[in-house]
Amino acid sequence: MRTFFSKIRNYASRHRLRLALLGVAAAAFMVIAAGLVLKFRYCLPCSDPERVERGAALLCCDSDSAKRRGLSMLERAAGNGLPQALALLGELYLEPPEGYxxxxxxxxxxxxGPLPGNGDRSLAGFRRxxxxxxxxxxxxxNLGVLLEKGLLxxxxxxxxxxxxxxxxAEAGxxxxxxxxxxxxxxxxxxxEAAHWFGVAFEKGGHPEAAIMLGDYHLHGRGMKRDRDQAMAWYRKALRSAKESAAKGLVGNLxxxxxxxxxxxxxGQQGLVxxxxxxxxxxxxxxxxxxxVFLRDGEQPIGRVVRRGDSILASYAGPPQAGEQQVAxxxxxxxxxxxxxxxxxYGGEQKFRFLLVGE
Incomplete structure (x- = not known):
């Protein structure tokens, strides 16, 4: 036994430098490994944009602990004021209104669906x-939508x-x-509305903009009546509703x-x-x-109401009451x-609808 330990001491004495280098290499490896764990598991040395990407990916994992880590990364980036993180957290905690x-x-x-709780915190992020x-x-x-819906x-x-x-719009x-x-x-x-609808379709294939332009041509709003042009815009709307990236729009456009x-x-032949x-x-x-009231009317001629993801318009008549699902x-x-x-007035007329105050 003494001979065995003596051999070890002799080996260590002869190879002291080599062993020291091996120790340094092992320590460096441990530091690198620890850094990789911190980066990929907790994203501690990450930049804020990296935290958003990593956090969003973790939220799609099956593990609850992974989801918690992902949410923590987003909250850290949002705490540092990163706009993408503030917006994403707001979307995750809040039920987005129509149009968002x-x-x-x-x-x-x-x-x-939305994460439980923290709706007020979500709106605070939008305010930031x-x-x-x-x-x-x-x-x-989206900030405009939140204002329009009364959430902000x-x-x-x-x-x-x-x-x-x-x-x-000015930002494109x-x-x-x-x-x-x-x-x-x-x-x-x-x-002016037709101008903006046209730009919205040209820049992003917005299908509802094409529908509105079809309506304008069909009924002669701000332009001459033109059934062929109306049909052309409705066809563009059909293609865009199937193919465009303009998701998030409600209704079956x-x-x-x-x-x-x-x-x-x-039904629109022979327009004059x-x-x-x-x-x-x-x-x-x-x-x-x-x-909806006429300017001097005491009774409404119709109503438009949103219930969840559906919107129903109803008309009180005359000559005939009815209702319609709309987008x-x-x-x-x-x-x-x-x-x-x-x-x-009949279907062959042109109309100009003007909103007036009380």
Whole structure:
């Protein structure tokens, strides 16, 4: 035994430098290994954009512990003020309202719905976003939607929904461009609305913008009536609803465009140029449900209401009451007004609908 330990001491004495180097190498390996574990498991040395990517990927894992790590990474990046992290956390904790365009729908789909709790914290993150410079067009549009739906207030974001839609459009977002067009549509400025709908379709293939332009050509709003042009726009809407990346839009726009195309093909023959009939209307209610009145009418001529993911427009008549599933609140209003005008003045007329105050 003494001989054995003596041999070890002699070997260590002769190879002291080699053993020291091996020890240093082993220590370095352990440091590198520990760093890799920290990076890939906890993303501690990561940049904030890396934390967002890694955190979003972990949220789609089956492991609850992986999901918790992913959420922690997102919260750290959001705490540092990264806009992408603030927006993603807001989307994960909040049920997005109609019109909101998810930045990472695949991450939302992995979770199967909003994360429990922290809705107020989510809105606080959106408020922080408003103070961040150089936001992208989609984020600006979504802030406008949250303002429009009453989830955020103008004094909190220092601007109105229309302001954010305009900024979004100027930043190149087709969703923002469509929203600006919708604002002009509700104001009765169809020429300006048509311009923005056209840009929204040109820049991003927005299918609802194409439907609105088809309606404008079919009914002569801000332009001459042209059935062929209307049908061309409805066909573009059909293709875009199937192929475009403009997801997050509610309603079956493909079905809506198909119905419009059939209407134009079957029932809009022999249109003649006439001076548009002015129809003034007013609205009462909320963003999710409103009644439609004629300017001096005491009884509503129709109602548009959102229930979950569906929107129903109803017309009270005459000559005949009815209801219609529509893709948006704007289309519901349009359907009610068209039903009234055609019922009273006939389908061969042109109409100009103008929103008035109380």
């Amino acid at each position: 365009v998810l930045g990472r729908p695949e991450t939302r789909a992995c979770l199967g 976003l408003a103070g961040v410079g150089d936001l992208d067009g989609r984020t600006l549009y 207030r103008e004094d909190e974001l220092d601007g109105s929904a229309e302001d954010y839609f305009q900024r979004s 977002s087709p969703f923002g461009m469509f929203a600006v067009g919708r604002v002009y549509h509700l104001q009765g400025d169809y020429a 493909e079905l809506v465009a198909g119905k419009r195309l059939n209407l134009a093909a079957a 140029e006439t001076r548009p009939i002015r129809v003034e209307y007013r609205l009462q209610g909320s963003l999710d449900e409103y009644l 948006s609140m704007v289309q519901g209003l349009d359907w009610v007004l068209q039903s009234y005008a055609v019922g009273r």
